[in-house]
Amino acid sequence: MTEAQFIPKAYAKTVENGSYTWSSPSNIALVKYWGKKKNQIPENPSISFTLNNCKTTTTVSFSKKEDSDSFSFDVFLDGDKKDGFKPKIETFFKRVETYLPFLKDYHFKIETSNTFPHSSGIASSASGMSALALCLMSVEKELLSDDVISSTVEKSEDETYFLQKASFLARLGSGSACRSLEGDLVVWGEHANIEGSSDLFGVKFPHQVHDVFKNYHDTILLVDKGEKQVSSTVGHNLMYGHPFAQERFKQAHKNLEAISKILQEGDLDKFIALVESEALTLHAMMMTSMPYFILMKPNTLQIINKIWAFRAETGSKVCFTLDAGANVHVLYPEKEAKTVLAFIENELAVFCQNGQYINDHVGFGANLIKSE
Ligand code: DP6
Numbered sequence: 001m002t003e004a005q006f007i008p009k010a011y012a013k014t015v016e017n018g019s020y021t022w023s024s025p026s027n028i029a030l031v032k033y034w035g036k037k038k039n040q041i042p043e044n045p046s047i048s049f050t051l052n053n054c055k056t057t058t059t060v061s062f063s064k065k066e067d068s069d070s071f072s073f074d075v076f077l078d079g080d081k082k083d084g085f086k087p088k089i090e091t092f093f094k095r096v097e098t099y100l101p102f103l104k105d106y107h108f109k110i111e112t113s114n115t116f117p118h119s120s121g122i123a124s125s126a127s128g129m130s131a132l133a134l135c136l137m138s139v140e141k142e143l144l145s146d147d148v149i150s151s152t153v154e155k156s157e158d159e160t161y162f163l164q165k166a167s168f169l170a171r172l173g174s175g176s177a178c179r180s181l182e183g184d185l186v187v188w189g190e191h192a193n194i195e196g197s198s199d200l201f202g203v204k205f206p207h208q209v210h211d212v213f214k215n216y217h218d219t220i221l222l223v224d225k226g227e228k229q230v231s232s233t234v235g236h237n238l239m240y241g242h243p244f245a246q247e248r249f250k251q252a253h254k255n256l257e258a259i260s261k262i263l264q265e266g267d268l269d270k271f272i273a274l275v276e277s278e279a280l281t282l283h284a285m286m287m288t289s290m291p292y293f294i295l296m297k298p299n300t301l302q303i304i305n306k307i308w309a310f311r312a313e314t315g316s317k318v319c320f321t322l323d324a325g326a327n328v329h330v331l332y333p334e335k336e337a338k339t340v341l342a343f344i345e346n347e348l349a350v351f352c353q354n355g356q357y358i359n360d361h362v363g364f365g366a367n368l369i370k371s372e
Contacts (some may be wrong), residue, residue: 045189052363210266
């Protein structure tokens with residue numbers, strides 16, 4: 001697979017205007033992507049659970065404009081115009097223009113909303129960029145369609161291409177976004193033993209997953225809802241010249257190999273050890289970079305210690321993971337949902353800002369909501 005494969009042939013149709021709405025979820029990495037090369041190529045492969053409830057819904061309305069000189073678009077969040085979002089989208093458009101050559105032919109109205117509060121400290125870039133990429137892919141699909149009813153085989157090939165290219169485009173918006181289109185587990189980044197894995201787009205984990213991971217829960221504890229202290233771009237850049245970078249990238253390959261087996265066999269003790277180690281390694285990379293950062297807050301550590309104590313006392317298989325911030329993702333199997341939720345309410349909510357947390361569970365990816 002090469003990038004060139006995503007450059008479309010000449011469009012068959014002209015379309016004056018239209019509108020597409022997609023919803024796309026967030027995801028939580030089990031083996032983390034941290035460090036990238038040029039053009040959003042990851043330094044190491046990663047794997048994530050796709051979430052279900054934390055999602056972005058985006059409508060892209062497009063209308064043909066007179067000239068094709070420059071990009072033209074407006075962005076709205078929950079109905080309010082957000083010019084602050086424009087630079088990020090402009091950068092995205094520039095990165096994907098070769099693959100979506102129609103971008104300068106239209107004016108786009110991009111209307112987006114999240115199911116989670118914007119200021120929750122939950123990254124909306126994964127759900128947001130994947131929803132936007134899917135809307136643009138729907139536009140392209142319409143431009144390419146030649147009204148010939150294709151055979152079933154071709155149709156399924158078309159669907160694969162559609163999802164792969166959407167994931168490819170989402171990656172160019174935000175790396176982790178390429179893991180949000182499908183579920184329940186998505187791998188991104190080439191790995192010797194994961195068939196079909198690619199640096200260019202996310203692929204569904206190719207093996208049968210053990211039943212214990214079905215409907216796995218993720219309760220996101222909102223420890224710090226403020227703006228991110230370190231943007232992901234700055235964060236990834238910290239891996240350049242990092243003294244431990246090469247070892248970390250090797251470790252991620254090993255961990256992906258190990259988690260692949262764990263996910264198939266259902267060994268929750270091994271799952272816990274690997275996932276918690278990955279989370280702490282991510283933060284260790286930040287603490288040992290130059291400049292250095294501590295993104296955990298005192299309450300993050302309080303929560304981690306409480307989880308460890310609860311596990312020791314009860315034999316529960318609850319564990320935690322972290323993204324590049326202070327919030328804690330509490331992961332647990334479906335059959336423990338009731339007891340762990342009670343534990344969260346009674347013992348962990350007190351460490352959250354205004355007692356807030358979000359209950360989520362594993363989901364199956366993006367959905368087309370409307371096309372007009
Ligand atoms: C810690 O995907 O937000 O969540 O490619 O610069 O947009 P960009 O980075 P982003 O990085 C996510 C990092 C992480 C780990 C992960 O999701 O794998």
